[in-house]
Amino acid sequence: MSARQMCTFFGGDAAHPLGLASAMATQKRQSGKRSGKANPAEDEAVYQAILHALLEGKLKAGVKLAEPPLADIFGVSRERIRKVLHRLGAERRLEMIPNRGARVPRPTLDDVRRVYEAHRVLEAGVLTQLVRRVDDALIERLNAHLAEERAAATRGDRAASVRLSGAFHVHLVEALGNAELSRFLADLLSRSSVMVSVYEPATDSICAVDEHGAIVEALRARDVARAIAVSREHFLHVESRLHLDDDAAPVSEDLTAVFAAIKPKRRKR
Amino acid sequence: MSARQMCTFFGGDAAHPLGLASAMATQKRQSGKRSGKANPAEDEAVYQAILHALLEGKLKAGVKLAEPPLADIFGVSRERIRKVLHRLGAERRLEMIPNRGARVPRPTLDDVRRVYEAHRVLEAGVLTQLVRRVDDALIERLNAHLAEERAAATRGDRAASVRLSGAFHVHLVEALGNAELSRFLADLLSRSSVMVSVYEPATDSICAVDEHGAIVEALRARDVARAIAVSREHFLHVESRLHLDDDAAPVSEDLTAVFAAIKPKRRKR
DNA sequence: TTTTATGAAAATGTGCACATTTGGCATGGT
DNA sequence: ACCATGCCAAATGTGCACATTTTCATAAAA
The missing domain is CATH 1.10.10.10 (Winged helix-like DNA-binding domain superfamily/Winged helix DNA-binding domain)
Known part of the structure; x- marks a missing residue:
């Protein structure tokens, strides 16, 4: 699903x-x-x-x-x-x-940072609203997703890892059931998916499963401040891994x- | 400006x-x-x-x-x-x-609520990020805007009041300087501007200036929880005033x- | 009277021909 | 050797004619 x-x-x-x-x-x-x-x-x-x-x-970008x-x-x-x-x-x-x-748009590094920051800010709002309506079913679903992520990570399936990492954040917004917010996140993700191919280091998974787990834990505890803090750290962690790869790849x-x-x-x- | x-x-x-x-x-x-x-x-x-x-x-909607x-x-x-x-x-x-x-789209009442909820969630995230970078200049600008709002309200200029009420929230996102977030809010506002003509009671100002002032105060005090709480109350207050006006106005x-x-x-x- | 069938007018969708603009290449001048 | 200029092929942009679909009004049938 x-x-x-x-x-x-x-x-x-x-x-x-x-x-x-x-x-x-x-x-x-x-x-x-x-x-x-x-x-x-x-x-x-x-x-x-x-x-x-x-x-x-x-x-590829620029084509x-x-x-x-x-x-x-x-x-x-x-x-x-x-x-x-x-x-x-x-x-x-x-x-x-x-x-x-x-x-195909050729995003600058600032563009990428802007998208990540927007996602970070959005998720802060989502978490704020989400702690008001957490129930066991939601925690259950999120934990099931974490299990999938861990399984993909342990078997070394990088493609699945990347996909599931993104899907986790999608799950969070979708839990609110607001189509406008879901659309906005989809917009951000679609933009960053193009960016990943330019700036993202291909060597590592995008999101660490542990950090996702910490977010779920904070949600279960209804601890807004902690959830936001963990989410923020999570995004900053990902953003810090971005690197400039402008080594003139005129991929025609x-x-x-x-x-x-x-x-x-x-x-x- | x-x-x-x-x-x-x-x-x-x-x-x-x-x-x-x-x-x-x-x-x-x-x-x-x-x-x-x-x-x-x-x-x-x-x-x-x-x-x-x-x-x-x-x-008009439906044209x-x-x-x-x-x-x-x-x-x-x-x-x-x-x-x-x-x-x-x-x-x-x-x-x-x-x-x-x-x-012209004819939004349902659920559509309107969804847009307002999205704005509410977004602003929670914006405020969370904003308390990290408040400075005197920002507070100054917001207070200046509040003064404008009060002036419009006291002289009974309804059009200006509505306009400035919306502009306040625009100021908040623009303070973050993130084009993606600004675009999203603009999208939400442009959608609600159409909705206002359908569901909004024309008798009252959209946003109470006092509530805007409370948000600025909480920001000045770096009190995230209070800022979000006030903002949330503010939006719920506005949402509660929405009324269904489906009395079959086939405005051709x-x-x-x-x-x-x-x-x-x-x-x- | 209500419902259904029908045809014509209007509106939307699409291929095509052609105008305009861009980009590259060759030629000529400094 | 380098830059400027002009020309030609290719790509983009646009009006137009026509096919298809919808809509509405009128008439026919229950």
């Missing part, structure tokens, strides 16, 4: 967009070859595909997303791509420059390779 | 969009009559005009925003309007229904009247 929630933000597996894309392709085939009208889910499929690639970190190649890769009209790109731009997931197209990924698994129908020359 | 900040969210005066629109119209005239190409700021002008109307509450009439009113092509509408939809400021156009505003001041160039039959 927790894994699926994270999937919404990070896109743990690539099965979902692929399924959508192929289903879409089938439907398109049956409507002739170039009727070109009325595909309500086609936008969504392309949107999800690009979004997943973005959140998975397959699209140019030109319309013609994408239209060719996905086998849709350029306007379709265009609309999706602008939508992603409006959601601040892509950087749109007038007359110069869309690029070609888009065909990134989206190869999604749409095996691109035929060039 | 504070008034101008709020203007970004609520749009206190309609002078700005008008200026943009008329300037745009002039530029368009000089390029012939229907060259129809290359107006980089035209999108922005239309966007700002609709956004301002939305935030000012001139566009349909059809493309043809808007294109006629603003004197631009339908595609232009279309793009702006979809952008506002991506920002969740308009409700987009496939094949059925754009409508025609768009021409709403945007009349913006573009006096619409010629129909």
